[in-house]
Amino acid sequence: MATISHEIRTPLNSILGFAGLVAADPGLSPDSRRRLDLIERAGRSLVEIVNDLLDFSKLEAGRMELDPEPLAPAVVLRDAMAIAAPAAEAKTLALRVEIEGDDKQALFLLDETRLRQVLLNLLSNAIKFTRDGHVTARLELSERRLRFEVSDTGIGIAPDVQARLFQRFTQADSSISRGYGGTGLGLAISKALVTRMGGEIGVVSAPGRGSCFWVELPAHPAQPTPRLDAAAPKPCDTRGARVLLVDDHHVNRELGCALLTLGGHEVITAEDGASAVSLLRDQDFDLVLMDVHMPVMDGLAATNAIRAMGGTKARVPILALSADVMPEQVARCVAAGMDGHLAKPIVRDALLAAVARFTAPSEQDLARSASSNL
Known part of the structure; x- marks a missing residue:
């Protein structure tokens, strides 16, 4: 997988890099700019597929290491929503955030990168499978657990396929893959990551009534880590290197x-x-x-x-x-x-x-x- 990833990333470097350079040309016609945008989006999708395959291979080989640190789950959730916002805006979907708890800025010991990865996968799926309406991200904070929910007003999932959703290379049916794309690895990776974090993941859904994916993680309260570089910022040097x-x-x-x-x-x-x-x-x-x-x-x-x-x-x-x-x-x-x-x-x-x-x-x-x- 590492070799395959290397060989795919090398030509992708040229495709995405030069597409970006050409797109910066102010003399481009609207049609040419639209076509370049399609090239870039297709290239980014391919990068995501390669990343999914690499992540899954690392999880299968037991090489996915967590790096927990003190952080506020509410901040991570809002960051993930901000990243997902452009895709929702393109479909005119409303994004909502709800946070419940006595201390919304409380710190817990969590792996920020992997938690954000799980949340972004759930948000991306919710936006992908929702044509109109809204997507809501919710966080419940308590002394014993952290519960994240991502709900949508999308197409929903039949009961007989919900149990298979978290298996690798699985989507609801072949029409989902044709209509929406994807490897079917995102939820399997999310489940593996949540399990590594000591938590659980699940879904509540019905056809035509949307879906609600939830993640529960154990709450390990943490204290802020003192910053060693908290001194005044260095002056910015604008010279060319x-x-x-x-x-x-x-x-x-x-x-x-x-x-x-x-x-x-x-x-x-x-x-x-x-x-x-x-x-x-x-x-x-x-x-x-x-x-x-x-x-x-x-x-x-x-x-x-x-x-x-x-x-x-x-x-x-x-x-x-x-x-x-x-x-x-x-x-x-x-x-x-x-x-x-x-x-x-x-x-x-x-x-x-x-x-x-x-x-x-x-x-x-x-x-x-x-x-x-x-």
């Missing part, structure tokens, strides 16, 4: 170069790790964006070679820019000396935000700059 982009696919290099250049950065490219190491010896860069699988020298070996250089060269920030997204693959990048990981297909905003973060001047740099101006 000098970036070394390393990728063996010329299309990926062209796309990355275009995105970074539009973001105001200077880009030098290399087609393999050996070329990258040679360039870094002779030139200075603010950041290296490193692919992993390359001929001659792969990204992991190149990172090891850079870290062994010594001096300022060895400390240059290196980010993996790779279609390898499995946790163990990301861990290998970090173990090799990389500072972070960006997944393909590239999301422009995430790419530029990462460049800004890793090329911002340190407090020592700011102090030296201030003293030199005195």
